[in-house]
Amino acid sequence: MTIRVSEAEKSVMDVLWQESPLSSLEVVEKLQSQDWSEKTVKTFLNRLVKKGVVSFQKDGRRYLYSPAIERDEFLADESEGFLEKVFKGNMKELLATFVENKQLSTDELDYLKSLLNDSDSDESTKSSKDGRPAKELKDD
Amino acid sequence: MTIRVSEAEKSVMDVLWQESPLSSLEVVEKLQSQDWSEKTVKTFLNRLVKKGVVSFQKDGRRYLYSPAIERDEFLADESEGFLEKVFKGNMKELLATFVENKQLSTDELDYLKSLLNDSDSDESTKSSKDGRPAKELKDD
DNA sequence: GCAATAAGATTACAGGTGTAATCTAAAACT
DNA sequence: AGTTTTAGATTACACCTGTAATCTTATTGC
Numbered sequence: 001m002t003i004r005v006s007e008a009e010k011s012v013m014d015v016l017w018q019e020s021p022l023s024s025l026e027v028v029e030k031l032q033s034q035d036w037s038e039k040t041v042k043t044f045l046n047r048l049v050k051k052g053v054v055s056f057q058k059d060g061r062r063y064l065y066s067p068a069i070e071r072d073e074f075l076a077d078e079s080e081g082f083l084e085k086v087f088k089g090n091m092k093e094l095l096a097t098f099v100e101n102k103q104l105s106t107d108e109l110d111y112l113k114s115l116l117n118d119s120d121s122d123e124s125t126k127s128s129k130d131g132r133p134a135k136e137l138k139d140d
Numbered sequence: 141m142t143i144r145v146s147e148a149e150k151s152v153m154d155v156l157w158q159e160s161p162l163s164s165l166e167v168v169e170k171l172q173s174q175d176w177s178e179k180t181v182k183t184f185l186n187r188l189v190k191k192g193v194v195s196f197q198k199d200g201r202r203y204l205y206s207p208a209i210e211r212d213e214f215l216a217d218e219s220e221g222f223l224e225k226v227f228k229g230n231m232k233e234l235l236a237t238f239v240e241n242k243q244l245s246t247d248e249l250d251y252l253k254s255l256l257n258d259s260d261s262d263e264s265t266k267s268s269k270d271g272r273p274a275k276e277l278k279d280d
Numbered sequence: 281g282c283a284a285t286a287a288g289a290t291t292a293c294a295g296g297t298g299t300a301a302t303c304t305a306a307a308a309c310t
Numbered sequence: 311a312g313t314t315t316t317a318g319a320t321t322a323c324a325c326c327t328g329t330a331a332t333c334t335t336a337t338t339g340c
Contacts, residue, residue, distance in 0.1 A: 004326085010225065010226070025287090039331070039332095043327095044328090046288080047326095060336095061287055062286095062287060075226065080241075082218075083242070085147060091242060092247075095255065097215050097219050098235070099256065100255070102219075104231065108232055108235070111236075112235050116252065146298085148299090179300050179302095180300055182317085200307080200317095201307060201316075201317055284337100284338085284340095285338075287335090288334090288335090289335095290331105291332070292329100293329090293330090294329095295328090297327105298325090299323090300322080300323095301320105301322075303320065304317100304320090305318090306315100306318105308314080308316095309312105
């Protein structure tokens with residue numbers, strides 16, 4: 001049941017995650033760079049509503065749209081799917097590809113290190129309350 | 141001209157990246173877990189050939205298939221696309237999502253740290269202290 | 281009140297994808 | 311050589327996606 005949101009639809013979600021609720025025309029406006037017709041954007045909004053990932057409230061004759069799912073949750077889902085589908089769940093390889101290939105900036109490196117340090121000191125809370133390892137993370 | 145390879149097709153590529161050349165039936169065999177009919181797999185091979193990402197040599201009446209693109213290159217491409225499309229190029233957010241959400245194992249953390257240390261020694265080229273990662277990459 | 285607007289709903293349509301079945305031609309068997 | 315097998319080629323078909331145009335209906339301007 002991984003929520004299926006297409007590429008174009010994701011752009012719309014991004015707009016709504018930035019600010020909401022928005023009318024369809026406001027969304028269109030914020031998507032000018034994509035060069036989509038107003039009709040096209042409206043189609044996407046419609047599909048997103050049908051998919052249950054966008055909700056709306058009526059405001060006179062218009063709808064005001066809002067995301068119905070959390071951005072973080074969505075990103076986590078997408079990331080998980082990407083890891084599984086492209087890297088077959090091999091996290092190390094994924095990390096290596098990103099780190100080596102993207103040539104992280106010092107800024108990004110520092111940030112990552114701080115993340116890792118947090119992760120480190122956070123060791124106690126990281127496994128589930130019952131002591132079981134949270135997930136079957138493979139390393140081949 | 142980002143090569144477009146579908147999900148199912150990726151599974152086929154994975155098989156060929158593991159070992160090649162392979163006949164279609166050998167590929168089918170290695171994909172048993174997917175529970176696809178032989179016809180289906182053959183369709184994928186066909187499409188992959190048409191897309192130019194798989195090549196073949198004739199062996200009597202059969203074809204022996206091989207990947208026509210490098211796995212590393214492909215992964216890098218996919219990763220780049222994922223970063224751009226899902227995280228709008230925000231590498232820090234991507235890293236944070238993976239690191240925080242996936243609860244890396246100690247093993248993976250160590251590995252990542254070693255990657256970072258390697259990366260460190262070559263931190264001459266990068267600089268973006270203004271928060272915005274300079275979006276340049278690729279130098280092969 | 282009635283026509284012009286305009287918001288959302290419905291319909292369209294081609295190309296990609298999952299999932300094969302059928303067609304064709306050549307090799308293998310008898 | 312003729313028939314059977316079988317490999318790849320072609321065709322099928324429904325659903326998703328990008329990309330709208332048209333339809334319907336409520337609202338707003340006379």
